[in-house]
Amino acid sequence: MVPDEVLAPPRAAPQFIDLLAETVDPRGELTAALLKACASIPPKYFYDRLGSRLFEAICELPEYPLTRTERAIVDAHVHEIAARIGPGGVLIDLGAGNCEKAERLFGWLAPTQYVAIDIAADFLRDRLNVLAERNPQHSILGIAQDFTQAIELPEEVARGSRVLFYPGSSIGNFAPEQAFSFLQRTREACGNDGHLLLGVDLVKDKRLLDLAYDDPLGVTAAFNLNVLRNVNALLGSDFDVGDWRHIAFFNEEQSRVEMHLEARRAVTVRWPGAERAFAAGGRIHTENSYKYTPERLRETLKRAGYKWVAMYTDDAAGFAVALAGA
Numbered sequence: 001m002v003p004d005e006v007l008a009p010p011r012a013a014p015q016f017i018d019l020l021a022e023t024v025d026p027r028g029e030l031t032a033a034l035l036k037a038c039a040s041i042p043p044k045y046f047y048d049r050l051g052s053r054l055f056e057a058i059c060e061l062p063e064y065p066l067t068r069t070e071r072a073i074v075d076a077h078v079h080e081i082a083a084r085i086g087p088g089g090v091l092i093d094l095g096a097g098n099c100e101k102a103e104r105l106f107g108w109l110a111p112t113q114y115v116a117i118d119i120a121a122d123f124l125r126d127r128l129n130v131l132a133e134r135n136p137q138h139s140i141l142g143i144a145q146d147f148t149q150a151i152e153l154p155e156e157v158a159r160g161s162r163v164l165f166y167p168g169s170s171i172g173n174f175a176p177e178q179a180f181s182f183l184q185r186t187r188e189a190c191g192n193d194g195h196l197l198l199g200v201d202l203v204k205d206k207r208l209l210d211l212a213y214d215d216p217l218g219v220t221a222a223f224n225l226n227v228l229r230n231v232n233a234l235l236g237s238d239f240d241v242g243d244w245r246h247i248a249f250f251n252e253e254q255s256r257v258e259m260h261l262e263a264r265r266a267v268t269v270r271w272p273g274a275e276r277a278f279a280a281g282g283r284i285h286t287e288n289s290y291k292y293t294p295e296r297l298r299e300t301l302k303r304a305g306y307k308w309v310a311m312y313t314d315d316a317a318g319f320a321v322a323l324a325g326a
Helices: 026-035 049-058 066-085 121-134 176-190 206-212 219-235 294-303
Strands: 015-018 090-094 113-118 140-144 162-166 195-201 244-251 256-263 267-271 274-278 283-290 308-313 319-325
Touching: 015 121, 026 219, 026 274, 049 121, 049 219, 066 195, 066 308, 066 319, 113 121, 121 140, 162 176, 176 195, 176 294, 195 294, 206 244, 206 256, 219 244, 219 256, 219 283, 294 308, 294 319
Parallel strands: 015 140, 090 113, 090 162, 113 140, 162 195
Antiparallel strands: 195 319, 244 256, 256 283, 267 274, 308 319
């Protein structure tokens, strides 16, 4: 009988670095956002452990084809993408979530190290343990970090050509100039021989976009409302989820989907050192998701410092995957 240790290589536990403890306390950011004339909650606070799982469920909805379409585009062009990037680099996954999108690239890119970065520290730690079980041959590093503010790559990140992977059209959460600044930061993190692989939702029919963000099952509504539970935990506030309803629509003038939480009745929310009264119908703006045209996306990437851009789309031209070279 062959011993078990001969059948499979031993699994190395993934490294994990928590940089969130070194960042600014979220209470200040949340208080400032909630007390603005137009109250808001930054969308990064969607992603506590439950929020991350609800987003996984959204990606399975027929009304939200973004994830499946992106996967099909990558699958159709992965030979060319891998040939342009080359094997043996460091794969850096921004907003890694459950890590499954990046894992599909392991066989093609053969990374020397996989670096998963996400703000949902507990969820990321759980997923990396599962990923390491399935991929014992790979060096895996997790970093809990708010990469929307700065992309910090500690010395534990291996040297070598870097591939920054930012799928799922999360770039749409940034306003245009914020997106440009973020892409400049990714360009700097790439170094002189790296690449950015970016998924972007494109402008399409308003009816389809409205449905994608307000599905009949109410999964997106639950995802949006759950942010109040996370804010309560972080801020010590007393939001009652039952006082609020989910609102989502495509703003054609701004080329973005907007998500809001609307007060069902007049309510006052309190937290240490502050409070905010909302009239019935008052709103908290929780997310923008800007939709691009291929031309605007290409122009923005080049303006951010990328030297060349390859663009891949689905047959309906509803979604794009861009590969940009530094």
